[in-house]
Amino acid sequence: MSRTVLNCGYVPLIDSAPLIIARELGFAAEEGLDLNLVRQPSWSALRDMLALGHLDAAQMLSPMPVAMSLGLGGLPAKIDSLMGLSVNGTVFGVSQKLAGDLGPVPFGDPHALLRALAGRGRGPLRVGVPFPFSMHRLLLSYWTQSAPDLAVEVVTVPPPRMADAVADGHVGAFWVGEPWGSAIVGRGVGSILMAGRHVWGFAPEKVLAARHDWIADNPDPTRHLMRAVYQSARWLDIEKNKPLAVEILGRSEHLNLSQEVIEPALTGLLTLTQGGTPQRIDQFLMFHNHAASFPWRSQAAWIAARLGADAAGIERAKQCFRSDLYRANLGPIGADLPGASEKVEGAIAEKTAVASSRGQMILAPDAFFNGRMFDFSASSDQ
Amino acid sequence: MRKDLRILVVEADTAKAKNIIDALLEAGWSDVHAIAQVSGLEQSILKHAPDIVLIDMANPDRDTLEHIGVVSDTKSRAVAMFVDQTDQDLTQAALAAGVSAYVVDGLQMNRIKSVIETAIARFQMMRQMQSELEAAKQALEDRKTIDRAKGILMRRRDMSEDAAYKLLRKAAMDQGRKVIDVAQALVTASDLLT
Missing domain, CATH: 1.10.10.10 (Winged helix-like DNA-binding domain superfamily/Winged helix DNA-binding domain)
Structure with a gap:
């Protein structure tokens, strides 16, 4: 039987791993798919290719489908998130020069870091992010808005160029996904001061996206694709598989990078400053564990709220996170399904068992740095 | 039709940039500038105040352009050309040729159409030469x-x-x-x- 060819866009990053592994280790083939991974030079190019039908599916930054559902950005189109591809995995850091000005700041302490940055004086802080509709930018603005005297200027810098932008002083700080944070440290031009998870403990980072109409017209390929990616993500979160994952991702046809810059994100052992000892960061990047691939509608709501949506907009955003399809397509192959598709975001302080279809679901801490909680079912946040 | 649109070409490769500029000049536009990279694009936009920005779709700097247009509070609100899907054929042709155009200041589609068409033709030619x-x-x-x-x-x-x-x-x-x-x-x- 011939396999169904699916063209799937991606931007070469560590968190494209579920797609790359699905192809390379045969999870896609087992589902009867020929998963053709099409590398994209930018998020805007990927979005246009997906929206205009040149791609069937794509890896996207989690805020992209939400932004599109709200009519924000270059191309309004109905794009749904089928499932999460990754949770967390980003880092915030500053140039070597600014690190010197700040003096010692304890790692992973958003409050102390904010005080240090606000106290440094001298004009706005220019921060490089990969794309306007990225979790990086949303977390940055969420975090810095609690320091009104810190002026922040956000600039978009394609991640492969971030190290140059930091080196030549175009930006003083950066918020990027791996491997680009480790690449900046490796070049000795900047230091990592915290991970994205220090601002939000469980932030949806990349999602598997497709056009709403395409999903409706192609239920079988959709189901197969979701199952292949689900198996791939599960494989990726098994400790003993990590060395092989690092090797495959580094290959020239994928990330084309040395294993030293790929390893930190997958093992959660990051070197924060050149020559420093690697430090373990819990929950640095997750693909599968703790329901990482479940498209929580409350997460879509948080993103929409941060993008300035009203109640109707938040409702639309929730609908584009397809927890209904996740249940229908992955339940039969044994995925543990949570009792509800929304949760109070920020309410989990430590690992907590919750009601689920197989009774094995343990959710990981998802606290915000300021201890706030968001309950969108009550359509108000406290 | 008046050929008074101000066009900015973002292209790091000087030979390619010259090629596109020549094509636009030949087609009758006189106000054409090129910059090599977008770091500092905001300043370039302020300085040149272009009506249209042309950029190769394969250029990662597109995301920076997008940001300047979408998020910044500048008056010159850049909009991706692909927004205007009223002309499906043109959009598809641009996509196939690999040209992205950002329209600053919301021009009418009929005014930018010939600029885009010239650019598409030149991009296609370059693409073909490149692949050969x-x-x-x-x-x-x-x-x-x-x-x-x-x-x-x-x-x-x-x-x-x-x-x-x-x-x-x-x-x-x-x-x-x-x-x-x-x-x-x-x-x-x-x-x-x-």
Whole structure:
């Protein structure tokens, strides 16, 4: 039987791993798919290719489908998130020069870091992010808005160029996904001061996206694709598989990078400053564990709220996170399904068992740095 | 039609940039500028105040342009050309040719149409030249590899050039691979063993 060819866009990053592994280790083939991974030079190019039908599916930054559902950005189109591809995995850091000005700041302490940055004086802080509709930018603005005297200027810098932008002083700080944070440290031009998870403990980072109409017209390929990616993500979160994952991702046809810059994100052992000892960061990047691939509608709501949506907009955003399809397509192959598709975001302080279809679901801490909680079912946040 | 639109081309490759500018000048636009990279694009936009920004779709700096247009509070609100799907054919043609246009200040589609068409034609020409060049380079590389593989077989198995090639071809057919892949494997293995 011939396999169904699916063209799937991606931007070469560590968190494209579920797609790359699905192809390379045969999870896609087992589902009867020929998963053709099409590398994209930018998020805007990927979005246009997906929206205009040149791609069937794509890896996207989690805020992209939400932004599109709200009519924000270059191309309004109905794009749904089928499932999460990754949770967390980003880092915030500053140039070597600014690190010197700040003096010692304890790692992973958003409050102390904010005080240090606000106290440094001298004009706005220019921060490089990969794309306007990225979790990086949303977390940055969420975090810095609690320091009104810190002026922040956000600039978009394609991640492969971030190290140059930091080196030549175009930006003083950066918020990027791996491997680009480790690449900046490796070049000795900047230091990592915290991970994205220090601002939000469980932030949806990349999602598997497709056009709403395409999903409706192609239920079988959709189901197969979701199952292949689900198996791939599960494989990726098994400790003993990590060395092989690092090797495959580094290959020239994928990330084309040395294993030293790929390893930190997958093992959660990051070197924060050149020559420093690697430090373990819990929950640095997750693909599968703790329901990482479940498209929580409350997460879509948080993103929409941060993008300035009203109640109707938040409702639309929730609908584009397809927890209904996740249940229908992955339940039969044994995925543990949570009792509800929304949760109070920020309410989990430590690992907590919750009601689920197989009774094995343990959710990981998802606290915000300021201890706030968001309950969108009550359509108000406290 | 008045040819008074101000056009900014973002292109790091100076030869390519010149090519596009020439095409636009030939087509009658006189107010055309080029910049190599978008770091500092905001300043360039303020300085040149372009009506349209043209950029290669393969250029990662597109995301920066997008940001300036979408998020910044500048008065010159750039909008991706692909927003205007009223002209599906043009949009698809631009996409296929790899040109992205950002329209600053919300011009009417009919005013930018000929600019885009000129750019599309030039991008297509460049793309074709580029792919022909790459194909030629690749063919040359492949030939060198196959020649090396043949040489290895001729030396080690004491066979004629013709027989060496036939053996490569047979191995490729038996394994369902391309001759170049088999040749490459042989060359790599031989390099490792000597």
